[in-house]
Amino acid sequence: MSLLTALRETVAGFKSLLTGMRITAREAAKPSITVQYPHDTLKMADRFRGHVKLVLDPVTGKSRCTSCNLCVRACPSDCLTVEGIKREGEKKKSVSEYTLDFTTCSLCGSCVEACPSDAIEYSKDYNVVSLDRAEFARMDLLKKLEAEAKVWAEKNPELAAAAAAAAAAQAAAATAKAPAAATTASAPGAGAAPVATTPAPTPAVAPVPAAGVTETRTT
Amino acid sequence: MNLLQIHQRPGVYLVVAAVLLAIGVYGLIRRRTLIGMLIAGELIFSAASLNFMAVNRFFAPDPAVGQIVVLFIMGLAAAEVAIALSVIIAVYRNYRSIHSNDLSELKG
């Protein structure tokens, strides 16, 4: 009978409407799942590939870059510029200028692949903004690293102090090397004199590098 | 005549009804579309209703009668509008116009 079926359909329809309302009521009772963007931000995944950045070496508090220019050669869009200088008392060159032309960079990651000393990695910086085109055309990664190093030093004062001490020891070794050039002492021997002047930090230096390196890898 | 008692005088209502009637007749003659004429017709209905109500209020022994007549007029007006509009829509469908001049020839 058509009247009965119509009635039955109406009742069934209402039942389904009530089911829908029950579902929305249940959802409304659950906590909200959205991220309130300017206040909270999501932690980027490890494999997120932002623009490249220089890695902060937690032992020295500086970059590991030796300005070997392999990244520059690997770059398909020719957007990296690296300059290095040879500092007194250091065996390798250290970087003095590292700029990225972010307007041409295609985030391909060839530079990261090419780097022999793990000195560059992808940053997790996903909201790169600027009011000035020049800031993107010449993105000074070294300056960013210095800013990062400052924050890092404030956060981990003992590590920073150790790194500074190590640097000072190296510098002292370099200056000590000059008058005692004839002796040509081996590296541990040369380091023995500074150890005496600053005895406290040196034992701390030894266990830290391993832990520090793993930390930078994971973040 | 006291101006403050003006709303209690039957003459005012009757004159307003006459004005409505006159406006309705003028519109009925002058409007050239069917819907315009329908609106003018409604004005004439309103004039009649107002007249009934005024007489009912001031001169009728049973004040329910005039109100009932006006209710009937409203019902008839609603029926009239329904019919008239369906006719207008049918006319528009056939002639693509509801201007009374376009409809003047009668074809069997």
Add this chain to the structure above:
Amino acid sequence: MSTFPFQDAILVAIFALVVGVTIGGALIAALSTRIIRGVSGLMLCCMGLGGLYYFLNSPFLALMEILIYVGAVCVTIVFGVMLSEPDEPAHEESRRHAVLWGGAALLVSLVILGGVAHLGLRGPWQEPAARVSDGSVQAIGLALLTTYSLPFELISIVLLVAILGALVIARSGRTKE
């Protein structure tokens, strides 16, 4: 209810407003070339009429007037307006023609106005000696279902037939195509 300052003056002002709305609405309804304004004028006129009915001791009819005329009749007319294109062309007829017809219409309506107004003002109206009922909603309802039950039923039949007829007429053109 307590007293109201300038009670009478305010009442008369409201009355004048209501009369003005009624006549102004009627003028808009009859004179405007855009049909949608005509419908708005009819709406205004009906609201004014509702006010007049209220002054005539019948709030029930005042509300019925608004409910039926504004809520039903005007809306139905608007529906008709939407289904056709009724705006009047600006200058279709010649100027002489317009003056002639306009003058004739004005003359006829003025004569009607004069005659009806004269009848209304000078007619042999007499106050009734006594009122049978109070004209309340209850009295209307009782009268509708006793004395006037036959016309009441007839009106409902007329409405039913009108709705069916309207449906038939409006549908017939559609099925043909």
Add this chain to the structure above:
Amino acid sequence: MNFLQTEPIRILLYLVGICAFVGANAAYLVLAERKGAGRIQRRPGPNEAGFGGLLQPLADGIKLLAKQVMVPPGTDALLFRAAPLLVMAPPLMCLAMIPFSDSITARSLNVGLLFVFSFGSINVMALMLGGWASRNKFAIISSARVVSQNVAYEIPMLLVVITLLMVTGTMDLNEIIQQQGGGFWKWNLFKVWVNPLMPVTFVIFFICMLAETNRAPFDMAEAESELVAGAFTEYGGMGFGVFFMAEYANIVVGCSLATVLFLGGWQSPIGVLSGGLWGAGWFLLKLYALIFTVIWIRWTFPRTQFYSLLNLSWKILIPISLFTLLLTGAMMKLPVVYNHFF
């Protein structure tokens, strides 16, 4: 005290009161709507302006006020400007009839129910005029929808109300409420001994109310995804704001009418604590429960199709409401007939 009871002061108080009530409701229901939508979609909703977003309506209001009200060329300028006024007036007038408590009514009329419906019917004309005057395709489609939708849903609504009138025997809203006193089982909603289909009539009334106020799932009038903003596409600034506020004011009127007619108005559901300010409290509680149901429904269901919207009214609601009308009449006359014969 004597000063407060003089008529002009009373009228002024209620005028300000109603305008403030409508304004505050319109403003904060928008916020409640957005917050409710947020909760249902598991997000917090607007939460920046003020504490937890409480100042959001103010910010919206300032934005709308600061915008220029533009009358686009080609529109019927007079009607275009008149429509927002016309759309806001009916709910304000209707609220004058609603009894908030046994002693808080702006104006008690013995035909109060009729008053609410007659002025509520102006709303359609206003929306229609706004849409038509805009001379915009979307607006005209929308106003055609508004008209046919409102005509279709006015009929079952009035049939339900007539059923209710037969039960109550009065059109005075305050008296209707007084008849429902003494506990929730005396509300018209649960008067199954008068008419076993009373809850069904309430559902019909509620559906019609949703359709009359153009709320989802019946928001054909401003179907954002198809018609831009429907009848108010061309309105900007406060013109749009007034239309927007009127929608919420109409919801308030519709829900308070449903409260008065079916849920006992200011009567307490437990039979005690029902006069004065308690009454106002109960009334507002029921009112806002209904309003939140309306919001809940909007964010649960998608928009219906237009023909199924009309089918629902003409093929389901009107027959059912006619049947309840007949049933109520029969059940009221049954004792009379019984007494006559036995």
